[in-house]
Each structure stands twice: as structure tokens, then as C-alpha cells.
Amino acid sequence: MGEDLFWAIRGGGGGSFGIVLSWKIKLVHVPETVTMFSHHVLGRANELVSLMQNIFPELGLTSKDCNEMSFVESILALGLLPNQNLEILLDRNYRVSFLVATPSFKTKSDYVKKPIPEIGFQGIWSQLFEPEARGATLNFVAYGGKMDEIPESAVAFPHRKGNLYKISYKIRWREEDNVNSERYIAWMRRLYSYMKSFVSKSPREAYVNYRDLDIGKNNEDGYTTYAQMRTWGRKYFKNNFDRLVKIKTKIDPENFFRHEQSISPYFG
Structure with a gap:
């Protein structure tokens, strides 16, 4: 496979470098206390x-x-x-909960490096009471600990030391509301704009698995310049972005594996 390619596929986003057919997993030591869990068992x-x-x-x-x-x-x-x-x-007419019956959704993400002040959360709270926010969820995923010990360049995923937590923003709506989908997406964009002063900057970082086409996307013909791609590539991969482009250019110069936000070869 090669060291560079193995580095790239660990956090470099899917659909850019090829198809993984198998993994060999190296197990790690598990501490005495890990977490709580629930489990379903067939039996008494x-x-x-x-x-x-x-x-x-x-x-x-x-x-x-x-x-x-x-x-x-x-x-x-x-x-x-x-x-x-x-x-x-x-009951053939039973309606399941709103979150279960909402196949349409929009997501965004942020990384927080300093505590958000109380007034900041008051602003978030007020927006969650807007009519379009009925199907909205915000998840705060804590970072730190072992994450801080791993260098940003160890693998393609760079969001390590210095992050308090990651925020996942999600808004869902039902199929019958698709005619109003722009209202829900606009709400999400307003919240994202409001959060600008409370989150990471230069770049405003994002998590690649919560794909957000608002921050940029490839040209449909498969030829995207480095400058175009960098607008979202730096948000997802920070200083690892340039290395990902070099690896892509070497192993897939024709850009066979691609999607809206895949890593593209260097086209100038």
C-alpha cells in the first residue's frame, strides 16, 4: 500500500483514494473503567x-x-x-416521534477552543426556540485526554490538542415539509453565522464526516483548482491538507475516485 497512502486513508475522508477491502486492527490496552453501557440479551x-x-x-x-x-x-x-x-x-396510523420520521437533514460542525460565555449560550438558546428549530439538535463532543497526546500530523485527521469540544449542528424535517426545506437550511446557516465569534478561527475548523457543502465543493467536471479546494480542505484537514493533495496527485492523477468534497489532484 505504501506509507503515504496508509497515512491518508486514516482520517482523510472516504471516496478520495480508493476502496479499502480489509483492515488489520492492532488492539490497545483497555483501562479498568471505561464507560457505562446497555445491552440486549436473549434469555432470562x-x-x-x-x-x-x-x-x-x-x-x-x-x-x-x-x-x-x-x-x-x-x-x-x-x-x-x-x-x-x-x-x-x-395501529396502522401511528406516527413515530418527529426525529425518527425525518429523513431530510442538514448538518454543520465547529471546534471550540475557549469556553463559550453565558451570553453566547443565551443566544443559542433563543434560536432553538424559533419555529424552524423544531427538529434541531446540538451535540457537544468532549475532546482532550488521549486526543491531546497524538500529534496533528500522525494521521490525516488533525483535530487534536487545544480543542475543548466539537459541536455537531443538525436540523431535520419531514418529507412533507420539503417545500419549506430552504427555511430549515436558512435557520441552520443563521445559527452557524452566530457561532462565528465563539469557535475556532483561521481556519474555522470542521469535521469531515459531517459533510457541509456550504463551505465549498468540487467542480462537477472533476477539475478543481488547488485554491478552490483549499477553502474547505484546510477547514477539514488543517496543515495536513497539502500532504493529502500530494498523495492524491501521485496515486490517482486522473481523479477517478471523487465526490463533491473529495481530495482532488493538483490541477494548478
């Missing part, structure tokens, strides 16, 4: 508790931690309808 609660006490006694699992249900009740739970009466399965 007492059987699970007995098994876990033999295998993982340190978890201290008891029957109070379990919610035993029938198979059909588990279908409701897995379908995001926990604690509902089974009669709901006979």
Missing part, C-alpha cells in the same frame, strides 16, 4: 445475572439492573418505542 434476567457474576463480577450486575421483557416487547424497545402498550403495533 436471572440467567444473565448468574453468567455476568461468573465472568465479570467486578461489574456488580444485579436483577435490579435488568428490564426483562417478552420478545415482541423487545421489538418495540429496539424500534425506539420503549414502555409502549403492544396494541400500538395494530
Whole structure:
């Protein structure tokens, strides 16, 4: 594969360098305490508790931690309808929650390096009460810890030391509201504009897996200049962007693998 290509596909975004057919994973040491979790088990609660006490006694699992249900009740739970009466399965007109029934969406992202002041959150809060924000969610993903110890250039993904957290903005709407989709997208853009003074700058960083075509995209004919591509490439990859372009130019000079925001070869 080559060292450069292996570097690029780890965080360089999908659809730019080829198709990965297999991975070999190097396992890492897992600390004693990791996180909490929920799990679905086919069987009775007492059987699970007995098994876990033999295998993982340190978890201290008891029957109070379990919610035993029938198979059909588990279908409701897995379908995001926990604690509902089974009669709901006979209701052909039942409308699931707004977030489940909203296939249309728009996302954006930001990185925060300094605490957002209280007045900043007041502004966010006021916008979340606007009519278009009914299907909006903001996720704050904490950074730091081990992330700070990894150099920005270790792999193509560069967002490491200095970030407090990443913000994911998402707005969803139903298919019947598609005629008003521009209203929802405009709301998202207003919020993103408002956040400008509270987030990273020069560049205003973004997370490549929350693809945002507002920050730039390739030309449809497959020929995009370096200057054009740099407008969003630096936001996603910071100082790693130039190396990604060099690797792309070497291994895929005809730009066979491409999409709206893929890395393009150097065309000048």
C-alpha cells in the first residue's frame, strides 16, 4: 500500500483514494473503567445475572439492573418505542416521534477552543426556540485526554490538542415539509453565522464526516483548482491538507475516485 497512502486513508475522508477491502486492527490496552453501557440479551434476567457474576463480577450486575421483557416487547424497545402498550403495533396510523420520521437533514460542525460565555449560550438558546428549530439538535463532543497526546500530523485527521469540544449542528424535517426545506437550511446557516465569534478561527475548523457543502465543493467536471479546494480542505484537514493533495496527485492523477468534497489532484 505504501506509507503515504496508509497515512491518508486514516482520517482523510472516504471516496478520495480508493476502496479499502480489509483492515488489520492492532488492539490497545483497555483501562479498568471505561464507560457505562446497555445491552440486549436473549434469555432470562436471572440467567444473565448468574453468567455476568461468573465472568465479570467486578461489574456488580444485579436483577435490579435488568428490564426483562417478552420478545415482541423487545421489538418495540429496539424500534425506539420503549414502555409502549403492544396494541400500538395494530395501529396502522401511528406516527413515530418527529426525529425518527425525518429523513431530510442538514448538518454543520465547529471546534471550540475557549469556553463559550453565558451570553453566547443565551443566544443559542433563543434560536432553538424559533419555529424552524423544531427538529434541531446540538451535540457537544468532549475532546482532550488521549486526543491531546497524538500529534496533528500522525494521521490525516488533525483535530487534536487545544480543542475543548466539537459541536455537531443538525436540523431535520419531514418529507412533507420539503417545500419549506430552504427555511430549515436558512435557520441552520443563521445559527452557524452566530457561532462565528465563539469557535475556532483561521481556519474555522470542521469535521469531515459531517459533510457541509456550504463551505465549498468540487467542480462537477472533476477539475478543481488547488485554491478552490483549499477553502474547505484546510477547514477539514488543517496543515495536513497539502500532504493529502500530494498523495492524491501521485496515486490517482486522473481523479477517478471523487465526490463533491473529495481530495482532488493538483490541477494548478
